[in-house]
Amino acid sequence: MIDLYSAATPNGHKVSIALEELGLPYTLHALELNQNQQKEDWFLAINPNGRIPAIVDRAEDNFAVFESGAILVYLAEKTGRLMPADVKGRSQVMQWLMFQMGGIGPMMGQANVFYRYFPEKIQPAIDRYQGESRRLFKVLDGRLRDHEFLAGDYSIADIANWAWVRTHKWSGVSVEDLPHLQRWIDAIRARPAVEKGLQMPPSPRELNSSSEEEAAKFSAAARTMLETGQSRNT
Numbered sequence: 001m002i003d004l005y006s007a008a009t010p011n012g013h014k015v016s017i018a019l020e021e022l023g024l025p026y027t028l029h030a031l032e033l034n035q036n037q038q039k040e041d042w043f044l045a046i047n048p049n050g051r052i053p054a055i056v057d058r059a060e061d062n063f064a065v066f067e068s069g070a071i072l073v074y075l076a077e078k079t080g081r082l083m084p085a086d087v088k089g090r091s092q093v094m095q096w097l098m099f100q101m102g103g104i105g106p107m108m109g110q111a112n113v114f115y116r117y118f119p120e121k122i123q124p125a126i127d128r129y130q131g132e133s134r135r136l137f138k139v140l141d142g143r144l145r146d147h148e149f150l151a152g153d154y155s156i157a158d159i160a161n162w163a164w165v166r167t168h169k170w171s172g173v174s175v176e177d178l179p180h181l182q183r184w185i186d187a188i189r190a191r192p193a194v195e196k197g198l199q200m201p202p203s204p205r206e207l208n209s210s211s212e213e214e215a216a217k218f219s220a221a222a223r224t225m226l227e228t229g230q231s232r233n234t
């Protein structure tokens with residue numbers, strides 16, 4: 001049995017989607033990020049970085065794993081699925097996984113911060129992160145022009161990138177004129193395990209289609225977290 005510590009965010013959903021795809025039994029512990037539960041001592045013992053997601057594998061002497069990319073690799077290697085075992089196939093999955101961990105995630109994350117949460121509107125910062133996200137989307141679109149998935153068969157690389165790209169409207173980044181990316185977004189969205197993973201836990205608001213009022217409420221809560229967390233006061 002696996003304990004999953006998570007919240008309704010792209011990084012959290014990566015792991016619940018992978019667990020659902022793999023059919024691994026798990027217990028979800030949804031943390032209240034706005035209340036900084038992820039900074040409490042009991043959780044820091046699991047993830048010293050104080051962020052979700054993290055897992056504890058009870059069947060493996062309570063082995064703890066943090067960083068969503070590392071969790072995906074752990075689950076793929078534990079089951080022998082969602083990532084090929086041969087050196088080149090594995091490398092391709094790792095390349096597109098790292099592309100998400102070092103590119104798509106940080107750039108869209110900062111686009112969200114400056115476009116949605118920061119009290120000051122710093123237009124050059126918004127332009128920088130939205131522009132860089134859009135550039136990375138074009139790289140994905142180019143790859144998907146002649147590949148059904150990012151790296152061979154459907155893999156943890158698709159799950160990691162998809163969980164972020166699907167929230168593009170929240171980041172203010174368009175997928176217009178990127179037909180291959182759109183095709184891939186829709187194909188993965190249609191997978192039953194993906195639908196289930198997105199409910200673990202469900203988003204309080206659907207990032208792509210909520211009312212302005214709900215969006216403002218969500219942004220205000222995220223802003224509070226930003227201001228009380230380490231990002232602005234250390």
Ligand SMILES: N[C@@H](CCC(=O)N[C@@H](CS)C(=O)NCC(=O)O)C(=O)O
Pocket residue numbers: 009010011012033038050051052053066067068069229
């Ligand atoms: N690189 C980390 C990023 C984790 C991360 O930033 N988690 C966010 C939610 S998506 C979080 O826990 N934020 C709460 C906080 O910063 O205190 C990963 O991929 O696991």
